[in-house]
Structures are given as C-alpha cells and as structure tokens.
Amino acid sequence: MRRWLTLALLGFALAALFLKSDAVKAAPQTQAALVKPVDAAPTPNSLVGSETCALCHADLSKKFDSNPHSALALMHGGKGVTCESCHGPGQAHVESGGDKTKIFDFLTATPKVVDAKCLSCHLGTHANFDRSAHGLAGVGCTNCHSNHNAKTDLHLLKIAEPKLCYTCHTDVKASFSQPFHHKVNEGVLACSDCHNPHGTLQDKLLRTSADQNAVCTKCHAEALGPFVYEHPPLKTEGCTSCHFPHGSPNPRLLTRNNVNSLCLQCHTASMNFSAPGTPSFHNQANQYQSCTTCHTQIHGSNANVDFFK
Ligand code: HEC
Ligand code: HEC
Ligand code: HEC
Ligand code: HEC
Ligand code: HEC
Ligand code: HEC
Ligand code: HEC
Ligand code: HEC
Numbered sequence: 001m002r003r004w005l006t007l008a009l010l011g012f013a014l015a016a017l018f019l020k021s022d023a024v025k026a027a028p029q030t031q032a033a034l035v036k037p038v039d040a041a042p043t044p045n046s047l048v049g050s051e052t053c054a055l056c057h058a059d060l061s062k063k064f065d066s067n068p069h070s071a072l073a074l075m076h077g078g079k080g081v082t083c084e085s086c087h088g089p090g091q092a093h094v095e096s097g098g099d100k101t102k103i104f105d106f107l108t109a110t111p112k113v114v115d116a117k118c119l120s121c122h123l124g125t126h127a128n129f130d131r132s133a134h135g136l137a138g139v140g141c142t143n144c145h146s147n148h149n150a151k152t153d154l155h156l157l158k159i160a161e162p163k164l165c166y167t168c169h170t171d172v173k174a175s176f177s178q179p180f181h182h183k184v185n186e187g188v189l190a191c192s193d194c195h196n197p198h199g200t201l202q203d204k205l206l207r208t209s210a211d212q213n214a215v216c217t218k219c220h221a222e223a224l225g226p227f228v229y230e231h232p233p234l235k236t237e238g239c240t241s242c243h244f245p246h247g248s249p250n251p252r253l254l255t256r257n258n259v260n261s262l263c264l265q266c267h268t269a270s271m272n273f274s275a276p277g278t279p280s281f282h283n284q285a286n287q288y289q290s291c292t293t294c295h296t297q298i299h300g301s302n303a304n305v306d307f308f309k
C-alpha cells in the first residue's frame with residue numbers, strides 16, 4: 001500500500017517536473033536564464049536542481065548532505081556544490097527517464113576528463129597535478145577519492161592511508177616492515193606527511209618544510225642546524241645520503257649496517273688513515289671503534305670543527 005503511494009507521489013512529482021521543463025522550453029529567455037550559468041551556450045539541456053535528482057537517487061542524495069561538497073562548501077564559500085556542478089545539466093537525463101548517456105558519468109569517463117572536471121574547482125590547491133608522477137601515469141582523482149562511497153571520514157578517500165597507497169605501491173610496503181622504520185603502519189606518520197600525491201616542485205612528489213628545506217627537517221629541525229661547523233653532505237646530498245627514509249635493517253634508519261663503513265664511503269679517499277701521525281684510533285686495521293663514539297655531533301656542531309661534544 002505504501003509502495004503504491006510512493007510511486008504515485010513520484011509520478012506526480014515527475015509529471016510536475018515535465019510540465020515545468022516544457023514551460024522552460026516555451027519561454028527560454030525568462031526562466032532558463034535564471035537557472036543557467038551565465039556563460040553557458042544555448043542548449044536544450046538545462047539545470048533541473050538537486051531536488052529533482054533526489055526523486056530517483058534518494059539514498060545517494062541523502063548521504064550527500066554530510067559530504068564535504070555540501071557541508072564544508074556551505075561553511076567556506078556560502079555556496080554548496082550541487083549534483084549538477086559535477087554531473088552537468090540533467091534535464092535530458094531526467095526527461096529520458098535516466099538515460100546514462102545523457103549525463104556526465106564519472107564511472108565511464110577517462111581519468112583525464114575526470115581530472116579536468118575536478119580541477120575546474122580544485123586547480124588552485126592542486127596546480128601541479130598534471131605534471132606530477134601520478135598525473136603523468138594516468139592515475140586520476142577517482143583512483144584515490146570517491147565522492148559518494150568514501151570509506152574514510154577524511155578527504156573523501158576511497159580507503160585510508162597507508163592502505164590506499166599500498167594498493168599500487170606494493171614494493172614500498174616491505175620497507176615499512178623493516179626492523180627500523182618510520183611508524184606509518186602504526187599511524188604515527190602518514191605517507192602524505194612526506195609526499196604530496198597531487199604533485200610538488202620536488203622529485204618523488206616530496207614535500208618541503210615550511211622554510212623550503214628537505215621534508216625531513218619539518219619534524220627533525222635539530223638535524224639541520226644552522227651550525228657553525230656544518231657536515232657538508234647534509235646540504236649537498238641530503239639526509240638520504242646516510243638514512244633510508246622509509247625503513248632500514250639498521251638502527252637510526254642508516255643505509256649501512258655499521259656506522260664506520262658509512263663514514264668510510266666518503267672519508268677513505270681523502271684521509272690517509274694509516275699515514276704516519278694519524279691518531280691510531282683512525283686506523284681501522286688497528287682498532288675498530290664506532291666513529292660516532294667520538295664524533296658525536298654528526299649532523300654539525302657549534303663548538304667543534306670535528307663534531308665532538
Ligand atoms: C526519473 C528518474 C531520474 C532522475 C530524476 C535522475 N536520474 Fe540519474 N539515473 C536514473 C536511472 C534509472 C539511472 C540508471 C540508468 C542505467 O543504469 O542504465 C540513472 C543513472 C545516473 C547516473 C549514471 C550511474 C551509473 O551507474 O553509471 C548518473 C551519474 C546520474 N544518474 C545522475 C543524476 C543526476 C545528477 C540527476 C539530477 C540532475 C539525476 N541523475 C536525475 C534515473 C534518474
Ligand atoms: C563546483 C566546484 C567543485 C567541483 C567540480 C569539485 N569540487 Fe571538491 N570541493 C569543492 C568545494 C567548494 C569543497 C569544500 C571545501 C573546500 O573549500 O575545500 C570541496 C571539497 C573537496 C574535498 C574535501 C576536502 C577536505 O578537506 O575534506 C575533496 C577530497 C574534493 N573536494 C575532491 C574533489 C574531487 C575528487 C572532485 C572531482 C570528482 C571534485 N572535488 C570536484 C568544490 C568542487
Ligand atoms: C594517489 C592518490 C591521490 C590522487 C590521485 C588524488 N588525491 Fe587528493 N588526496 C589524497 C590524499 C592521501 C589526501 C589527504 C592528504 C593530503 O592532503 O595530501 C588528499 C587530499 C585532497 C584534498 C583535500 C586537502 C587539500 O589538499 O585540499 C582535495 C581537495 C583533493 N585531495 C582533491 C584531489 C583532486 C581534485 C585530485 C585530482 C586532480 C586528487 N585529489 C587526486 C590522495 C590523492
Ligand atoms: C564533487 C563532484 C560530484 C558531485 C557534487 C556529485 N557527484 Fe555524483 N559522482 C561523482 C563521482 C566522482 C562519481 C563516481 C563514483 C564515486 O566517486 O563515488 C559519481 C557517481 C554518481 C552516480 C553513480 C552511482 C554511484 O553510486 O557511484 C550517481 C547516480 C551520482 N553520482 C549522482 C549524483 C547526485 C544525485 C548528486 C547530488 C546529490 C551527485 N551525484 C553529486 C561526482 C559528484
Ligand atoms: C592507483 C594506483 C596508485 C595509487 C593508489 C597511488 N599511487 Fe603513487 N604512483 C602510481 C604510479 C602508476 C606512479 C608512477 C609510476 C611510478 O613511478 O611508480 C606513482 C608514483 C608515485 C611516486 C613517485 C615515484 C617516483 O619514482 O617518482 C610517489 C612518491 C608515490 N607514487 C606515492 C604515492 C602515495 C604516497 C600514495 C598514497 C597517498 C600513492 N602513491 C598512491 C600509482 C599509484
Ligand atoms: C619520512 C618521510 C617519508 C614517508 C613517511 C614516506 N616516504 Fe616515500 N620517500 C621519502 C623520500 C625522502 C623518498 C626519496 C628517496 C630517494 O630519493 O632516495 C621517498 C621515495 C618514495 C617512492 C619512490 C620509489 C622509492 O622507493 O624510492 C615511493 C613510490 C614512495 N616513497 C612511496 C611512499 C609511500 C607509499 C609511503 C607510505 C606508505 C611513503 N612513501 C612514506 C620519504 C617518505
Ligand atoms: C612528520 C614528521 C616526520 C618527518 C617528516 C620525518 N620524520 Fe623521522 N621520525 C619521526 C618520528 C615521529 C620518529 C620516531 C621517533 C621515535 O620513535 O622515538 C622518527 C624517527 C626517525 C629516525 C630514527 C631516530 C631514532 O632515534 O632511531 C631517523 C634517523 C629519522 N626519523 C630520519 C628522518 C629522515 C631522514 C626524514 C626525511 C626523509 C624524516 N625522518 C622525516 C617523524 C618524522
Ligand atoms: C653524513 C651522514 C648523515 C647525514 C647526511 C644525516 N645523518 Fe642523521 N644520523 C647519522 C648518523 C651516523 C646517526 C646516528 C648517530 C649515532 O649513532 O648516535 C644519525 C642519527 C639521526 C637521528 C637520530 C637522532 C639523533 O640525532 O641521533 C635523526 C633523527 C637523524 N639522524 C636525522 C637526520 C636528518 C633529518 C638529516 C638531514 C637533515 C640527517 N639525519 C642527515 C648520519 C647522518
């Protein structure tokens with residue numbers, strides 16, 4: 001009984017709608033001008049409003065009230081984003097009783113076309129997307145975001161980080177399972193603390209710190225200094241000349257399993273450790289002692305040219 005009533009009401013509403021759209025056709029200069037965007041070319045397809053979409057897409061429309069595109073947008077600009085801001089004018093689709101080919105369908109559109117739609121509003125904050133490794137590889141907005149079926153509360157992500165990223169970057173997962181690793185799987189950091197998936201001006205989609213330094217110094221400011229006596233590779237080759245950024249089998253995320261072999265990567269050639277007059281502790285053949293037991297301030301020092309305490 002209720003079902004009949006609902007159908008009857010729906011029929012009534014649609015009938016009213018069709019009457020209304022006929023009226024629009026009859027007087028295109030007046031009513032259509034009110035609902036069309038100013039720069040739209042004359043077309044038989046015009047806007048019908050979100051209430052109309054809700055007649056047939058009820059569940060999806062109800063959920064949309066809490067979508068950041070309604071809620072957040074209202075808060076920010078005072079203007080909510082409506083169904084047709086993304087899907088385009090819906091009149092032809094409605095009058096055909098739901099012909100999929102008569103409305104913009106994100107599910108079948110190519111990534112490039114989808115991205116252009118989204119970027120028509122989001123270009124301001126994501127201006128580098130087309131040039132990014134993701135943009136160039138054909139990874140599009142809807143590979144990571146879902147407007148209607150997001151599984152997270154944050155940023156309309158399809159699934160939360162880091163799982164989202166691991167779905168494609170399976171090899172990276174292994175490095176975060178190393179004995180020493182940045183606690184991404186534990187939720188202390190996110191991939192996007194260091195990378196901007198929408199692109200940056202750096203290689204590897206890397207972010208920078210607020211003062212435009214390497215991303216690492218956003219959280220480890222003390223490692224960068226400034227120091228009176230700097231250890232040059234910090235600036236010339238960067239943190240990753242000695243540390244793996246994701247994870248490492250070695251303590252302190254070092255790239256070598258013992259500190260000495262790390263140091264000797266650069267210091268053998270320039271220092272003659274066995275030359276007469278060299279302190280014996282520098283002779284690796286005589287004595288094996290971790291370089292950083294003496295050169296403790298390895299990132300740089302304000303007190304000592306040789307990085308002692
Ligand atoms: C008269 C009922 C009706 C109205 C009103 C209506 N739709 Fe639809 N819509 C449908 C039906 C039915 C389908 C499914 C067509 C199919 O599966 O072939 C559909 C499909 C779609 C699709 C494609 C879905 C897919 O699975 O690919 C989109 C997008 C869509 N509608 C958006 C809208 C928007 C936006 C509005 C408002 C402007 C709207 N619809 C109004 C009936 C309607
Ligand atoms: C008509 C303009 C418009 C279009 C088109 C549009 N957006 Fe938005 N989007 C907004 C506005 C306005 C907000 C509200 C919050 C804000 O100002 O960031 C928003 C919010 C978002 C947010 C949430 C931001 C947060 O902090 O949680 C995401 C994610 C997003 N949009 C992704 C997309 C994607 C993906 C597309 C394409 C499928 C898209 N948008 C298309 C205008 C638009
Ligand atoms: C590879 C996955 C991925 C792709 C592709 C992607 N995003 Fe995102 N997006 C994210 C993640 C992760 C976040 C949350 C972290 C952050 O802000 O970077 C996010 C956040 C956002 C936000 C909210 C925060 C902000 O920076 O404004 C908006 C809006 C957004 N994305 C829009 C888009 C648009 C538009 C596209 C396509 C041009 C897109 N995204 C492509 C993963 C992606
Ligand atoms: C911010 C842009 C945006 C807005 C606003 C928007 N959609 Fe969508 N719509 C999408 C995207 C992107 C998809 C592809 C699936 C997804 O990401 O969830 C989609 C998919 C759909 C589908 C296909 C079925 C499904 O569940 O995926 C329908 C139907 C639909 N939208 C109707 C609507 C209606 C009705 C409204 C207004 C209440 C609306 N859309 C508002 C971007 C948007
Ligand atoms: C839909 C698959 C997909 C998802 C999801 C995805 N990526 Fe990617 N990513 C790619 C592809 C494809 C490339 C380009 C080819 C490559 O370099 O591996 C890429 C490139 C990258 C690069 C640059 C690699 C380089 O060598 O320049 C980084 C960094 C990256 N992605 C991080 C992320 C992060 C962080 C996330 C999660 C927020 C993520 N990706 C989600 C597919 C994806
Ligand atoms: C602590 C900062 C940090 C975090 C967190 C981080 N990355 Fe990275 N990532 C980097 C740096 C730095 C590089 C560049 C390494 C280089 O150039 O030698 C990099 C490189 C990459 C690359 C390029 C290929 C490679 O392995 O060198 C991909 C892909 C990538 N990261 C994906 C991810 C994903 C996915 C996550 C989350 C699961 C993540 N990253 C978390 C800092 C980070
Ligand atoms: C978003 C903040 C953040 C960023 C960016 C970041 N780290 Fe970390 N880092 C942490 C946290 C949190 C820890 C864990 C500290 C702990 O476990 O006590 C950590 C731990 C470390 C450790 C191990 C310290 C120890 O005592 O064992 C090293 C080495 C390190 N980070 C280097 C880097 C490098 C190199 C980069 C850039 C590629 C970087 N970090 C970027 C937050 C960050
Ligand atoms: C020349 C090699 C080298 C470079 C370059 C380097 N580090 Fe280190 N770092 C080390 C060594 C060696 C240790 C371990 C010191 C020890 O054994 O006590 C270390 C330790 C750390 C620690 C652990 C806490 C601490 O201070 O002992 C953090 C965090 C860290 N480095 C961050 C960074 C960051 C951020 C950068 C880039 C700005 C960087 N490192 C560049 C060699 C380097």
Ligand code: HEC
Binds near residue numbers: 233241262
């Ligand atoms: C990536 C190359 C590189 C690595 C790795 C490296 N250094 Fe250096 N180090 C340099 C350069 C370049 C200088 C500048 C002076 C020079 O040319 O010898 C320097 C300078 C020094 C100085 C100061 C010399 C002086 O009196 O001017 C000390 C002490 C030092 N390093 C110790 C270490 C120790 C200990 C390690 C291992 C934890 C290490 N370095 C790892 C490149 C490196």
Ligand code: HEC
Binds near residue numbers: 260263264291293295
């Ligand atoms: C027992 C403490 C100790 C250990 C261990 C040690 N050093 Fe030194 N290092 C010193 C002292 C003391 C000096 C200053 C010597 C001088 O000024 O004549 C020095 C000087 C240096 C210098 C500057 C040399 C120059 O010619 O100006 C470098 C580079 C250096 N050490 C690298 C290393 C490396 C690499 C290791 C590990 C293989 C190491 N040190 C282990 C105590 C130590």
